[in-house]
Amino acid sequence: xxxxxxxxxxxxxxxxxxxxxxxxxxxxxxxxxxxxxxxxxxxxxxxxxxxxxxxxxxxxxxxxxxxxxxxxxxxxxxxxxxxxxxxxxxxxxxxxxxxxxxxxxxxxxxxxxxxxxxxxxxxxxxxxxxxxxxxxxxxxxxxxxxxxxxxxxxxxxxxxxxxxxxxxxxxxxxxxxxxxxxxxxxxxxxxxxxxxxxxxxxxxxxxxxxxxxxxxxxxxxxxxxxxxxxxxxxxxxxxxxxxxxxxxxxxxxxxxxxxxxxxxxxxxxxxxxxxxxxxxxxxxxxxxxxxxxxxxxxxxxxxxxxxxxxxxxxxxxxxxxxxxxxxxxxxxxxxxxxxx
Amino acid sequence: xxxxxxxxxxxxxxxxxxxxxxxxxxxxxxxxxxxxxxxxxxxxxxxxxxxxxxxxxxxxxxxxxxxxxxxxxxxxxxxxxxxxxxxxxxxxxxxxxxxxxxxxxxxxxxxxxxxxxxxxxxxxxxxxxxxxxxxxxxxxxxxxxxxxxxxxxxxxxxxxxxxxxxxxxxxxxxxxxxxxxxxxxxxxxxxxxxxxxxxxxxxxxxxxxxxxxxxxxxxxxxxxxxxxxxxxxxxxxxxxxxxxxxxxxxxxxxxxxxxxxxxxxxxxxxxxxxxxxxxxxxxxxxxxxxxxxxxxxxxxxxxxxxxxxxxxxxxxxxxxxxxxxxxxxxxxxxxxxxxxxxxxxxxxxxxxxxxxxxxxxxxxxxxxxxxxxxxxxxxxxxxxxxxxxxxxxxxxxxxx
Numbered sequence: 001x002x003x004x005x006x007x008x009x010x011x012x013x014x015x016x017x018x019x020x021x022x023x024x025x026x027x028x029x030x031x032x033x034x035x036x037x038x039x040x041x042x043x044x045x046x047x048x049x050x051x052x053x054x055x056x057x058x059x060x061x062x063x064x065x066x067x068x069x070x071x072x073x074x075x076x077x078x079x080x081x082x083x084x085x086x087x088x089x090x091x092x093x094x095x096x097x098x099x100x101x102x103x104x105x106x107x108x109x110x111x112x113x114x115x116x117x118x119x120x121x122x123x124x125x126x127x128x129x130x131x132x133x134x135x136x137x138x139x140x141x142x143x144x145x146x147x148x149x150x151x152x153x154x155x156x157x158x159x160x161x162x163x164x165x166x167x168x169x170x171x172x173x174x175x176x177x178x179x180x181x182x183x184x185x186x187x188x189x190x191x192x193x194x195x196x197x198x199x200x201x202x203x204x205x206x207x208x209x210x211x212x213x214x215x216x217x218x219x220x221x222x223x224x225x226x227x228x229x230x231x232x233x234x235x236x237x238x239x240x241x242x243x244x245x246x247x248x249x250x251x252x253x254x255x256x257x258x259x260x261x262x263x264x265x266x267x268x269x270x271x272x273x274x275x276x277x278x279x280x281x282x283x284x285x286x287x288x289x290x291x292x293x294x295x296x297x298x299x300x301x302x303x304x305x306x307x308x309x310x311x312x313x314x315x316x317x318x319x320x321x322x323x324x325x326x327x328x329x330x331x332x333x334x335x336x337x338x339x340x
Numbered sequence: 341x342x343x344x345x346x347x348x349x350x351x352x353x354x355x356x357x358x359x360x361x362x363x364x365x366x367x368x369x370x371x372x373x374x375x376x377x378x379x380x381x382x383x384x385x386x387x388x389x390x391x392x393x394x395x396x397x398x399x400x401x402x403x404x405x406x407x408x409x410x411x412x413x414x415x416x417x418x419x420x421x422x423x424x425x426x427x428x429x430x431x432x433x434x435x436x437x438x439x440x441x442x443x444x445x446x447x448x449x450x451x452x453x454x455x456x457x458x459x460x461x462x463x464x465x466x467x468x469x470x471x472x473x474x475x476x477x478x479x480x481x482x483x484x485x486x487x488x489x490x491x492x493x494x495x496x497x498x499x500x501x502x503x504x505x506x507x508x509x510x511x512x513x514x515x516x517x518x519x520x521x522x523x524x525x526x527x528x529x530x531x532x533x534x535x536x537x538x539x540x541x542x543x544x545x546x547x548x549x550x551x552x553x554x555x556x557x558x559x560x561x562x563x564x565x566x567x568x569x570x571x572x573x574x575x576x577x578x579x580x581x582x583x584x585x586x587x588x589x590x591x592x593x594x595x596x597x598x599x600x601x602x603x604x605x606x607x608x609x610x611x612x613x614x615x616x617x618x619x620x621x622x623x624x625x626x627x628x629x630x631x632x633x634x635x636x637x638x639x640x641x642x643x644x645x646x647x648x649x650x651x652x653x654x655x656x657x658x659x660x661x662x663x664x665x666x667x668x669x670x671x672x673x674x675x676x677x678x679x680x681x682x683x684x685x686x687x688x689x690x691x692x693x694x695x696x697x698x699x700x701x702x703x704x705x706x707x708x709x710x711x712x713x714x715x716x717x718x719x720x721x722x723x724x725x726x727x728x729x730x731x732x733x734x735x736x737x738x739x740x
Contacts, residue, residue: 035463125705131463132409136633137704139626143697151686151694268474268622275467310483317471317478324460324468 006180007297013186013255015293016193017043020248021270022277022285023197024241030217030280031234034123035131037138040267041145042242045114046249047258048149049107051158054099057083098163103250108243115242119235142264150260162188162254185254192251196244197286203240204282213237217280272320278333288331292316348558351641355554359547362386363537366652370534377659383527383540385655387611389648390546391604396631396643397550397557398600402593403629404638405566407573411466411625412453412473416446416598418480418620420605422487425494425615432504433515435524435545435610439603446602447595454594458587461576473622480617493616517610519545524611542611549607550644553600558640560596569593573638601628630700636710645711650696657692 021043028036060081068076084092095102122141126134161167162185170184204210216223216230223230249258256262273292277284298304300312311318323330344352358365367381380386399413420442427438457468480488488494498508502515509515517524524542531537560566568589571579579586609615618624627650635646665681665688672680687695707714 122701122705130407132407132466133704133708135409135463135466136629137701139629140697140701140704143693144701147691147694147697148686151691264623268470271467272471275464310479313478313482314475317475320471321456321468324464325456328460328464 002178002180003301005178006182007301008294009180009182009186011294011297012190012290013293014296015290016190017248017252017266017289018270018273018293019286019289020193020196021245021266022273022289023200023282024245024248025270025274026277026280026282026285027200027237027241027244029274030282031213031237032119032123032127034126035134035138036123037135037267038118038142038145039138039241039245040263040265040270041142042111042114042245042263043249043252043266044149044258044260044263045145046107046111046246047160047253047262048153048249049110049246050100050103050160050250050253051153051258053103053106054096054160057081057096057099057102061085097165100160100162100250100254104247107246107250111243111246112239114246115239116235118242119238123238142267146260146263153260155260157257157259159257160253167254189251189255193248196247200240200244201282209233209236269316272316274330276320276323276330278330281330281332281334284330284332292319295319342555344555344558345562348562348640352551352555352558355641355644356551359390359550360544362389362543362547363539367535367537371536372534377664378656380652380655381538383525383538383543384611385651386540386543387546387607389651390543390550391607391611392628392631392647392651393550393644394546394553394607395601395604395628396635396647397553398597398604399628400597400632400637400639400643401557401560401569401600402597403632404643405561405569405573406590406593408458408461408590408594409466409629410457410469410594410597411622411629412469412471413597413601413628414622414624415453415473415476415620416450416601417605417608417624418476418615418617419449420446420602421609421615421619422480422494422605423602424606424609425496425613426487428496428502428517428609428613429500430503432502433517434504435517435519435606438517438610439606442606442609443599443602446605447599450595450598450602451591454591454598458590458594470622470625473620473625477617477620477622480620488615488617491617493614495614517542517613546607546611549603553603554640554644561640565589565592630696632710634700634703634710636712639710639712642710642712649711654692654696657688657695658690660688 021039024042025036025039028034028039058081060079062077062079064075065078066075068078070076081092081096083095086092087095118141122137123134126137166184166188168184169181170187171179171181204214212223212228212230213233216228216233220230249263252258269292270289273288274285276292277286277288295315296312299315305312342349342352363381363386365381366386367379369375369379371379380389395413395417399410402413403409423445424435424438424442427441431437453469453472457465457472460468481490496514498512498514500507500514506515519541522541524545526541528539529536530539568586572586572590576586605615605619608619631646631650632643633646634649635644636642662681662685665684666677669677669680685691703710709716
């Protein structure tokens with residue numbers, strides 16, 4: 001029982017990342033009908049927003065401190081981050097420590113702006129073209145974004161630690177009367193993703209804007225005929241989807257040090273998730289994301305690996321193939337949508 | 341001749357001349373000149389040109405004709421490489437059985453994967469092939485290590501039990517791949533004044549195979565079978581309504597293009613007998629998509645051009661560095677020179693992929709027909725207004 005619960009927990013953090021990226025992909029596909037192969041790159045850019053903020057906060061100046069000597073007897077150069085000198089060492093230190101959560105605020109405007117530019121500058125021209133063309137152009141864009149990041153940040157993974165207070169482990173099993181030790185940050189990540197998913201769903205469900213968007217997803221032409229500028233709303237949704245991917249990336253940095261090709265790695269899996277969940281179905285994407293994340297972590301248990309070797313590497317693809325062949329619209333896809 | 345129309349024959353001749361004279365064409369600069377580093381006429385690179393040319397021709401039979409965009413073609417290339425290396429390890433160092441086996445194995449793989457994937461079309465097909473390729477890649481890296489040798493890659497060793505042939509040569513080294521005794525790496529150098537041209541046995545084998553595969557692809561394009569595939573691309577639904585089951589045709593196209601990929605993989609292993617899992621990764625599949633699109637999908641010569649173009653510039657761009665740029669722009673005033681070098685810097689050397697990505701996006705956006713369409717448009721401008729109208733009407737059937 002302990003082992004099963006532990007695997008479920010282990011699957012949650014990867015599952016959350018899949019769910020968030022897949023949610024964004026589905027939002028874009030459902031609203032604009034565009035297959036966005038650059039979505040993984042947006043996830044990666046989000047992660048690098050956290051890296052950037054961390055670097056900005058760590059900008060520092062040097063002063064020569066006469067009271068301290070290094071081992072050669074020369075006066076020691078002391079580095080002080082500007083933030084510490086502005087807010088005092090305690091407050092400043094705390095700000096630097098909390099760089100990753102703060103990066104959420106930093107990333108939202110950046111990601112939305114990137115989303116707008118992408119949609120208005122590039123994707124807009126591809127609504128009417130074949131899906132293959134959309135895949136190709138966004139694939140090219142993903143390469144470009146990835147290379148730009150590589151140019152500025154290098155090819156190596158960059159460490160971005162979580163805040164001191166959240167970096168330990170906690171015994172989550174205590175709630176169930178069991179002994180399961182689990183890193184705190186992963187719990188934070190899971191809660192964060194549930195929060196974001198909840199926010200997106202309630203935004204679509206309970207606001208007028210969301211209602212119009214949902215109407216546009218169902219029948220774009222009619223909504224347009226009613227005199228509503230649906231294109232502008234869809235552009236905003238694209239920005240929101242980009243921000244969701246970016247935030248997923250920001251919060252993922254302490255779990256896995258970001259490097260320039262992390263987006264591509266996640267992209268393939270997220271596409272599989274979207275297909276399993278059902279093209280254009282938001283609950284499907286979330287459900288499939290968590291489900292596949294948990295399945296993957298179960299498959300990596302030694303007991304299962306000893307029965308079917310290598311299953312942990314391919315489980316997601318196997319599930320996707322089975323689903324596509326038996327139920328092409330995906331777990332929760334609407335009948336008749338993209339079912340050919 | 342060969343059952344080809346005059347136009348196709350001319351195209352085949354052009355490709356034949358280009359490939360057979362490649363050692364001259366790619367070596368335009370004397371060896372001691374400053375531009376010698378832009379020579380691409382050395383065996384290793386020339387082999388890559390033609391091998392990727394074969395790969396792209398095969399991919400084009402699937403994507404160009406039927407419109408099914410496979411994102412997992414590199415898997416067949418990888419499978420082909422592995423089987424060729426195994427043939428070298430177990431049977432003999434002759435390349436013929438190795439290449440034959442790699443084509444057959446890749447064909448079987450393509451049959452299995454195609455049978456499943458072709459049940460869906462559109463992006464589902466792309467994602468299914470992608471999933472299969474990633475699966476093969478992951479398996480090759482992990483569980484199948486006894487067959488694939490995991491991360492190190494499959495290599496020849498001195499202990500290989502070679503049935504026809506020796507495990508090690510008399511001087512204790514690993515024997516080299518050959519074609520009935522003709523060593524693949526043997527190179528004949530011809531020095532003409534300051535130029536040095538290299539004629540490599542392996543390259544010419546690849547080039548001849550490229551010509552054969554190009555000829556075959558022309559025949560497929562012009563055959564009733566090719567016509568059927570094009571009908572699938574333009575309107576599959578209508579075809580199904582006429583009572584015709586299109587799946588055998590698409591499956592045949594998939595298997596043929598998988599066999600082409602296997603052939604490319606086998607050749608790659610024949611030129612350099614090792615195989616690694618990274619050849620199967622989906623970015624490698626993406627590369628052949630890039631080549632085909634860049635050259636012109638659905639055209640005969642496009643994929644060959646695209647493969648040559650990408651491999652050539654990959655080689656050239658990665659060689660340019662800041663010093664070279666400084667020497668080029670040294671005529672400018674100092675500040676200006678530094679600025680220009682600074683601007684160009686991200687796009688060269690290791691930044692080649694950035695250039696490639698931008699180029700690829702530009703092609704998809706502005707020139708969906710690829711370099712071939714670009715060439716036609718330019719030709720149209722030169723011919724003047726009257727013929728440009730003609731070429732505009734010709735745009736509805738992209739060049740073949």
